[in-house]
Each structure stands twice: as structure tokens, then as C-alpha cells.
Amino acid sequence: MPTTFLDYCTARRDWLLDFIEALVAIESPSDDPQAVNRCGAELAARLAALGGEVTRLPPSIPGVPAVALAKVGDHLRASFGSGSRQILLLGHFDTVWPIGQLATMPLKREGGRLYGPGVFDMKAGIGLATLATRAVMDAGLLQDCRVVMLWTTDEEVGSTTSRALIEAEAGRSAAVLVFEPSLPGGALKTSRKGVGQFEMVVRGVSAHAGLDPGKGVSAVRELARQIIAIDELQDPARGVTVTVGVIAGGTRANVVPAEARAIIDARAVTRADAERVGRAMAALSPHIAGTEVSVTGGFDRPPLERTAAVMALFEQARLAAKDIGVALEEGSAGGGSDGNFTAALGVPTLDGFGAIGDGAHALHEHVEIEALVPRAAVIAGLLQRLAADATAAD
Numbered sequence: 001m002p003t004t005f006l007d008y009c010t011a012r013r014d015w016l017l018d019f020i021e022a023l024v025a026i027e028s029p030s031d032d033p034q035a036v037n038r039c040g041a042e043l044a045a046r047l048a049a050l051g052g053e054v055t056r057l058p059p060s061i062p063g064v065p066a067v068a069l070a071k072v073g074d075h076l077r078a079s080f081g082s083g084s085r086q087i088l089l090l091g092h093f094d095t096v097w098p099i100g101q102l103a104t105m106p107l108k109r110e111g112g113r114l115y116g117p118g119v120f121d122m123k124a125g126i127g128l129a130t131l132a133t134r135a136v137m138d139a140g141l142l143q144d145c146r147v148v149m150l151w152t153t154d155e156e157v158g159s160t161t162s163r164a165l166i167e168a169e170a171g172r173s174a175a176v177l178v179f180e181p182s183l184p185g186g187a188l189k190t191s192r193k194g195v196g197q198f199e200m201v202v203r204g205v206s207a208h209a210g211l212d213p214g215k216g217v218s219a220v221r222e223l224a225r226q227i228i229a230i231d232e233l234q235d236p237a238r239g240v241t242v243t244v245g246v247i248a249g250g251t252r253a254n255v256v257p258a259e260a261r262a263i264i265d266a267r268a269v270t271r272a273d274a275e276r277v278g279r280a281m282a283a284l285s286p287h288i289a290g291t292e293v294s295v296t297g298g299f300d301r302p303p304l305e306r307t308a309a310v311m312a313l314f315e316q317a318r319l320a321a322k323d324i325g326v327a328l329e330e331g332s333a334g335g336g337s338d339g340n341f342t343a344a345l346g347v348p349t350l351d352g353f354g355a356i357g358d359g360a361h362a363l364h365e366h367v368e369i370e371a372l373v374p375r376a377a378v379i380a381g382l383l384q385r386l387a388a389d390a391t392a393a394d
């Protein structure tokens, strides 16, 4: 059976390339909902033509009125097959590239590579997921198990309007496969750091630097001491990084500054470390009498931890790859993705099922053409294994 998936996907190589190119040709920057919806309409039509039950899902945040969310395109859900158990295929079709980027990064096949804005992150991944789903559907394997795809439109800007949808869909799923770009060489991501962002605001008292310096309390001076304290929260050996990425403060050279701010990026491999950093940030207090320090923010994306359930899912993927002679590796990523949300719910999640390539968010963004077909076949083999699991559990 698994070799037939390779044959099946090989026979549809041109179909797959056309599918990916059609999505890349319709530019879809996160902040341009009309453009994103044009790309979404193309994707929806293609998924419906394959028999998918496609629903457009307007952006939403629990408790926030819909009009406030008009700057985000509609997310897409597509369901294939029947059965009570669900496998979720997750990704996004927004990109970091503005409209017109195709002029500098033309869609082209060259030297065995397919180039274009968003091809690696992650429109090729959507193509791979779709071909693999076609393969298992045509093999009659989706009778007792359904494959649900959720393709969102705000991943590159923090997933605020898709998070609730992602979590609801993951909650109904036995496993989540995320189609973000693979690690170099095609390795899957079995762990991802949790990502937090904090803002610190320091308030002091302004005064004339020459006439009344004693009446002032410098917020900048206090911030300088805070930065040293924040730096000490790092623990590189445990994968905990804390970076003060932006600072600002003061108004003029001759004024004791009344206010200063910093924006801080924090990352951690484990939930315990993320919580420790969050608590330590919240507990920071002034060193200099007369200043006030306040900290807002937190870990928006909890870590995707390399748990036993994640490793069991990876083992299934590794065996599916081995069936067709592909050695599948695993590794970790410093950045977060929507897989961090699903993993935090305890749903086994594997990330990095997207194409093999390079240059996410960079001008040389591309995928390796000859690696696409075997990758789709590996994913089909994994879906077959997960569908068989579903049958056994019913």
C-alpha cells in the first residue's frame, strides 16, 4: 500500500505544482483582507472540487465585536471523509510579503527549486496536505476517520482572531499535523519554544536637568537597572532567552526623564520555565525610590513540548517515511507557531510537515521541487496509520 501512495503522488506531480503555484500567484499579506480572501477563494474552490466540505470562517475573538476585526481575512475549514475521530491539518495562507512582491520575487521554477513569496512559509505545505488527503480519500481510508483542514489568515501577525477556532478544532482531534516549513533537510519539529512578549513602563519625575536636578527622578536610570535584572532571567543552557529588543525614554537632553519603556521578547522550551519567567517579570520592582515600574504581557504561545505523546506521533511518521525509503528526522525550533496552541491543550502535535526549502521571510524563499512528491507520500502514509488507529479505537 505505501508504495502506491508514492505512485499516486508521483502521477499527480504536475497537479501539485499547479496547486502550489496558483496559491503563490495570488499574493496574500496578513494585513490586506481583500487580497487574503482572493487567495482563500481560490483555495476554497480547489478543496471543494476535491469533495471537501468547505466553510469560510470570519475572524473572531471571544467577546470582541466582528466590526473590530475587519482587517483580517476569512479563515477556511475543509472537512474530508466521515467518522467520529478527527485528524487536524493546520496551517495558514497569509504571508509576510506585501502586494507587488511578485515583481521582485517572481514565481519561477529554476535549478530544481520553486521560488515565490510565501511558497515555503507555507503555501507549498497546503499543497502537500491536500495531495496527501486526496491519496487517502481515493484509497477509501476516510470511512471511519475524517481529515479536517484549518487554513488561517493571521498566523504571521499573532493568530489573535484564529486562536479560538484552532483550539476548538484541536479539541475535537486525535492528532494535529502542522504544515509550517520543515527544518533543514526535511526534519519535523517535535518541540518549539514558547514565545512571550512583555512591555515595561517606568515612571519617574521630570525636572530641569540644570536648575532643579534634585527634584527629578530619572525613569531612564531606573530602566537601565531593570534591563540588567531582566538579563539575569536568561538561562541559555535550558533554552530560556530574554531579549530587551526595544527601549525608549525621555524627551530632551536637559530634562530628567519622567518615563521610559522597554519591549522584551522571552522564549522557553518548557511550560515550567515559561511560567517562571512570567512570574519573575511580573515581580520586578523599582530600585530607585520615587520610580514606578509596571509590566504587561506574557507568553502568547506556550511551548510545544517534546512529550511522550508527541514522540509516539513522530514514531508513526518515521515509520511511514521508512516505508518509502525516506529517513525522517526530528528537531526543535526557536520560533512558535499555531502548533504551540494545540500542543498546550494536550493534543499530540507535530510541526514542520511543510515543504523542504529555505528562506522563510527572506528574498530567496523557495522549496525543493523533487522533494515534494515523496513528502506528500510520507504524509499520506502517516494519515493511513492514524486512520487505522481511529478504526481500532472505535
Ligand SMILES: [Zn+2]
Pocket: 092, 121, 122, 155, 180, 181
Ligand atoms: Zn508560517
